[in-house]
Amino acid sequence: MSEANRPASTPREHGSSTASDGPRHIVVLNWRDVWHPEGGGSELYVSEVNRRLQASGHRVTVFCARYDDAAAQEVRDGVRYVRRGGHLTVYLWAALLLTLARVGVGSFRGVDRVLEVQNGMPFLARLFSAAPVTVLVHHVHREQWSIFGPLVARFGWFMESRVAVRVNRGLRYIAVSEVTRSELVDLGVTAGDIDIAWNGAPAMPDFAAEPTSPTPHLVVVARLVPHKRVEHAMETVALLRSRHPGLRLTVMGSGWWQDQLLARRAALGLDDRVTFAGHVSEEEKYRLLSTAWVHLLPSLKEGWGLAIIEAAQVGVPSVAYSAAGGVSESILDGVTGLLAGEETPSALAAQVDRLLTDQDERRTLGEKAQIRATELTWDATTERVARALALSR
Numbered sequence: 001m002s003e004a005n006r007p008a009s010t011p012r013e014h015g016s017s018t019a020s021d022g023p024r025h026i027v028v029l030n031w032r033d034v035w036h037p038e039g040g041g042s043e044l045y046v047s048e049v050n051r052r053l054q055a056s057g058h059r060v061t062v063f064c065a066r067y068d069d070a071a072a073q074e075v076r077d078g079v080r081y082v083r084r085g086g087h088l089t090v091y092l093w094a095a096l097l098l099t100l101a102r103v104g105v106g107s108f109r110g111v112d113r114v115l116e117v118q119n120g121m122p123f124l125a126r127l128f129s130a131a132p133v134t135v136l137v138h139h140v141h142r143e144q145w146s147i148f149g150p151l152v153a154r155f156g157w158f159m160e161s162r163v164a165v166r167v168n169r170g171l172r173y174i175a176v177s178e179v180t181r182s183e184l185v186d187l188g189v190t191a192g193d194i195d196i197a198w199n200g201a202p203a204m205p206d207f208a209a210e211p212t213s214p215t216p217h218l219v220v221v222a223r224l225v226p227h228k229r230v231e232h233a234m235e236t237v238a239l240l241r242s243r244h245p246g247l248r249l250t251v252m253g254s255g256w257w258q259d260q261l262l263a264r265r266a267a268l269g270l271d272d273r274v275t276f277a278g279h280v281s282e283e284e285k286y287r288l289l290s291t292a293w294v295h296l297l298p299s300l301k302e303g304w305g306l307a308i309i310e311a312a313q314v315g316v317p318s319v320a321y322s323a324a325g326g327v328s329e330s331i332l333d334g335v336t337g338l339l340a341g342e343e344t345p346s347a348l349a350a351q352v353d354r355l356l357t358d359q360d361e362r363r364t365l366g367e368k369a370q371i372r373a374t375e376l377t378w379d380a381t382t383e384r385v386a387r388a389l390a391l392s393r
Contacts, residue, residue, distance in 0.1 A: 023057045024389075030064050037254075049378070056382075063108075101129070114131050114133040116133055120156055139302065139326060169188075171193065177303060177330075197381050200376050201312075205283050216248070217293050219250050219251075219292040221253060221311075231261060234261070238270060249296075250277055293316070293355065294316065294317060298345075317336060321339065321347075321348070
């Protein structure tokens with residue numbers, strides 16, 4: 001395995017930085033939590049790390065936006081969740097609560113460390129907090145800002161690429177892949193200030209595994225939003241249906257882009273081949289994955305691509321675009337899956353066709369993907385995050 005794709009070091013290799021520092025009150029700023037209707041792999045990453053930090057003796061407070069039916073404050077698995085504001089005002093609330101903590105009042109009082117999760121728009125916690133700040137970045141959002149229109153895109157990219165880099169200069173950063181680290185360096189972040197903490201593999205639930213489908217079955221696991229480009233998966237089916245008559249696609253996930261995707265399905269004449277399963281349980285997700293021949297992730301950008309590892313856990317190889325960020329690390333091209341060099345449905349379809357046609361290669365890639373998934377653990381990820389928090393300045 002190449003150094004770029006090597007999983008994070010285990011606690012045995014480096015020892016625990018958290019133990020030497022003693023218990024801390026860690027405030028985690030993340031615009032969404034794992035239960036948010038738009039939550040995804042980024043939120044799962046933070047949730048897994050938070051639970052382990054708390055279990056190791058730290059006090060963890062997560063601050064995020066509020067949403068329908070969400071409590072303003074609650075404790076889950078020992079982690080306290082404080083929710084205020086919406087998609088934009090959550091940043092103002094965070095600034096207020098960090099400022100109040102400086103005089104010993106409010107939800108963040110007694111904070112020792114701040115972990116700022118920068119999902120495009122920064123919290124700029126350094127300007128308001130007296131405690132050391134560490135910045136966690138899943139990926140740079142250069143390409144994704146365009147979906148919000150030209151004005152918001154210019155402002156968002158300015159905040160991410162200019163303001164955040166200048167304000168956070170000298171802080172510890174955590175990137176979830178070497179690709180993300182390279183993108184941060186391109187923006188002006190010092191390479192030596194960036195630690196890598198790869199994603200772990202999700203804990204698989206008890207589920208009733210089913211045999212692989214007798215006919216070609218593709219799956220997509222993604223939020224239904226424009227930058228996930230689920231339409232590329234549907235266009236792949238349209239391109240390959242004559243070569244593989246029984247070919248079908250199941251899309252697991254929900255989101256505000258669903259109506260547009262349903263319209264595209266109808267326009268392609270795929271109503272009988274593409275199924276939108278909606279938001280499914282963990283058990284159902286793994287059951288459907290276990291029946292698949294190939295998993296597709298046609299996203300514009302991913303920091304890592306957690307669904308790739310979920311598919312790997314049941315021996316299913318993935319196909320994605322090589323230019324889509326961290327997928328070039330979560331997929332070892334030609335070993336655990338395939339990467340398409342061009343970001344077009346035809347290029348994606350060519351790689352999918354290769355695996356649908358060659359059963360031996362498909363099985364070999366799936367087996368190697370499954371082995372690699374066992375090497376990725378959340379304990380190792382948390383150790384990397386804990387070390388970065390201890391080094392913050």
